[in-house]
Amino acid sequence: MASGVLFAAAGEVGKGFIHERTSETLPCQAKPSHLFCWDWARQNIDRFGTPALQQFELVAISVAVGFAVAFALALLAHRRRWLRPPLLAGTGVLYAIPSIAFFLLLLPITGRGRETAIIALSAYTLQIIYRNVTVGLSNVPASAKDAARGMGMTERQILWRVELPLATPEIVGGLRIATVSTVAIATLAVFAHAGGLGTQIFTEANLHFPTSILIAGGIAMLMALSFDAILLTVQRFATPWRRVRAS
């Protein structure tokens, strides 16, 4: 981070969470209407490396934590039907909290830093992943389960050998949506002082100079698309039976 981050009252979010970069002299100033300044980009591309790595780590860890929790909750609700409505409502409430508010609300409790950001980001993934795992499991044909039980699989074997493999498309589908949206929301992790590409977006200088925003945003977008492509490939390989057509 180029300089310290100002921390202001929550009411002044618009101005408050903005990096100082007054000492810099910006190129391209002759034409302030320029949306993108190539000279500046070439000179400053280095400063995006660390934030991009932080962003990647935030997303990877948050989705992994969110998946572990949501998956466990979904399996729990799979056996105990009565848990479904409260779990859906609970994860829904978490999902509905505005992101910046979430970060700010957590600060007094968990303090500044990466943990706070990971807690909030994971919480956002719960609803999507939980719901997709649940939908995937309930879409498994009853006849396959009946046959599995009738041939002597235990409940656990049915879950791991029949239900979960057949729910893979929905589960990975949920992971894809969760990952892509987490890449976007993770740019707000800067408000929890957790770094990430947000540091290159929410700076005072950027109010008049959008080049940095465009680069950071572009990196975030590429990151989201890459995550999505990787997960899609995983899904393809994990579900070969879905690629066949009736002959």
Added chain:
Amino acid sequence: MPSEEVTDERSNSGASAVRYEGATKRYGDSSVAAVDALTLEIPAGEICVLVGPSGCGKTTAMRMVNRTVEMSEGDILIGGESVRDRDAARLRREIGYVIQQIGLFPHRTIAQNIAAVPQLLGWKKERTEARTAELIELIGLDPELGGRYPAQLSGGQQQRVGVARALAADPLVMLMDEPFGAIDPINRERLQNEFLRLQAEIGKTVLFVTHDIDEAIKMGDRIAVMREGGKVAQYATPAEILMDPADEFVEDFVGADRALKRLALMRVADIDLWKAPLAYVGQPTAEVRAKLASPDVEVPYPLLVDSERRPLGWLSERDLRADVVPSRPDSPLGPLLDRDDVMRDALADLLQGEAQYAAVADHQGRIAGVLSVEIISEFLGSPEAKTEEHGAVERPHG
């Protein structure tokens, strides 16, 4: 979960008798039983069909055997051993299970589907592969299909795989819940015949559930006709049920055409055929006329046969006016039946061919006799047909 896998490899193959001893199923604390004190003995190696209207408890009765439905009272013994004493999952691995919806695992290949139970039993890879290949051949599937997924197979092929999967670990008992119910009529008949042929080879004890009395008659060594409330109205061989229904319910369920249905239990060979006077090409017609004139002639037309005694056609009055028997008869042969044909099909051929008589050939194609509509109607009306079984329980095993 390797810890849950059974590693013992059962060596005892064959079939076990199944005995229901007052097996009862009540749901909740309902006073009405879904299956009410069912007592049945199914001898080892026989097909017992549970048949009845929907809601009569036949599927529940079947599912109590592998404990996918837990009985409330009574017991079921397989080979003398109570199913209640067994761990449910292990018990089920010894019982083949085929359902109407087939229930193949969409994410596993055909070979992997068939290998499901051997895998649960912890068979070695080579043994499982050998058994899978053997079963694919047994059900007449192209070995190449072993690597395909269920979605790539037709409904009939899928149900064959369903049967193969149930047979994989050589179960002592097979449970089949309307296995051919979702298949189109033509393929259903083919699958039924294939299964009967298979059963003649493997001789499993089979519990077969259907709502179709025709299927029950065709498939069953014994039939348990069930009525609402899970009670058995009659438990007997198909022939007995057709000839001597226990009560009005069974009579209604079997249908008014039960006399005709009895024909499905017999083959042409089971009945005394008539003899037609035979005529050979080039034979003097005088000899043929002499045969026709004899008092014990049963068919009033001479049948032209070749030197191998294979039927060629019927000779008419005009043919006999010549000096020698012509090589081309006036009347075509019409329907030609096989001794192994099922009587119902034979009657259908007669009616379809608008023929009064049909020649019956043996396996070499030589004339074995003549079947007429009259013989069939006499058989259906004779008291002998009502009391004697006429080898009717000997189902066509092809």
